[in-house]
Amino acid sequence: MTTTVQAAPSHVALPRRHRSHAGSLGMTALGVLFLAVMIFPVYWMVNTSLQANAGAATATWFPFQPTFEGYIAAFQQQIQNFLSSMVISLGTVVVTLLFATPAAYGLARFRMRGTRAFLLVLLVTQMIPTIVIANALYTLFNDVNLLNTYWGLILADSAAQIPFSILLMRAFMESIPPSLVEAALVDRANNFRAFISIVIPISRNAIVTAALFTFLGAWGDFLIALTLTSTTAVRPITLGIYNYIGSNVTDWAPVMATAVLASLPAAVLLVVAQKYIAAGALGGAVK
Template identity: 60%
Template sequence: MSSRKRTRALASTTLGIVFLAVMLFPVYWMVNASFQDAGMAASSSFLPLNPSLAGYEKAITQQSGNLLTSIVVALGAVAVTLLIATPAAYAIAKFRLRGIAWFSFALLIAQMIPGIVIANALYVVYNDLGMLNSVPGLILADATHGIPFAILIIGAFMRALPMSIVEAARVDGAGHVRAFVSVVVPVSLNAIITAGLFAFLFAWSDFIFALTLTTSPDVKTVTLGIYDYLGGEVQSWSPVMATAVMASIPAIVLLVFAQRYIAAGALGGSVKA
């Protein structure tokens, strides 16, 4: 009986692995193709039997500047997102401000606005302000991906915080700001980290704002670098795939090392609506 149960469980695991393998085949194919010899675009083998780093060499020489831009922009977007979203989430969760429900509602709607609508209008504004092709401009725009999500995720967490810990600090003479910085933020760190990681991934993956708000090679993100490859007839896929692999590293690293935050964020998706 128990051995039969075990075989069934094992069969389930095997089939589960098969499903996962099918789903992740494109990711495997990306890694596989990135190691193929650059000259052999016409025939791709299923295993990188003769691994070559030529694709990476080419990708790094062509994309290292873009990767750096992407990192700076994504980190900047995280900073902007958290600085704006964390206090707002606290106020929405704990201060019964008159009319604040409207703002929460606006945040929900904001998440449904297609990025291209925002990008279009921002192009006009940035053009007037001379903010096209600027890293700060891109950072502020990319924060739109993260801010509504961050306010909702952090707010959901803070709503569950007992008010007594804040009151204790306030009785000791701390103002709202002191109580927020020294009590609320430390106990909410998990939610803040989750929001920060997603803000990073959103900004790192951004394509629409990079496409619309930059026109020069000086400020170019790696997503745009990949798109440039796809623009023409692709001669050799290994540098393209090598760039795609490098662009995917943050997501893979976070999934492996920050899994519980990612899981929290994925569930936060249901909190959203």
């Protein structure tokens, strides 16, 4: 399906109507209005984060006197959680790619008994509610002392990300011409060598895309962290936010500043990795 979707020309000639210039500007105005409603919460988050003592009817529609007090408070209270999130998310990327990349290639290239069944299983995992996994993993992690540890969260977060990463990268790796790998195999390289020296460099865009989705998935995780930690020893920033809003909030500035901080990695990554994503997502279509 991606093939047809992506290959479509980007400028579709629509049923032709003669629109006046003014009508066209009217559309733009309407579009701006829709958008304003849709991204108002994002604006409100940033706006509140810049106001002192935002709460109890003191918040205004624009930060006329911007202050960074909210951010200072957020830093003091949440920097440790921010770093924990970073460790967990980067760890999850490493573990996920270690398991998913070879599997994606194996599933794309080799036809063996059971590979189709495994693909089906990977799809089914996407339907299984996280709470089911958490329920059983809590007892398992309790037995093997993985509760309240970085490794516990990294392993559980990776579980949630591996199936999707395999499916994503496999779609790309199917498009690698077999002749490229065969050439290396003739040169007496084994499958593993060919994988390291040819498949991985060619698949760079797909791997970066999978890494990005994995990072964002692990970064945004809330339920796994909520269920598999019971102390403050390892606490990602999502739990930091939850603890803020779980009680009666009197000053929203630090909460919103934390929300902004929690959104920053996604913003930075999307800007930095934009060209890889576009290429990686298109990958499956380019045949």
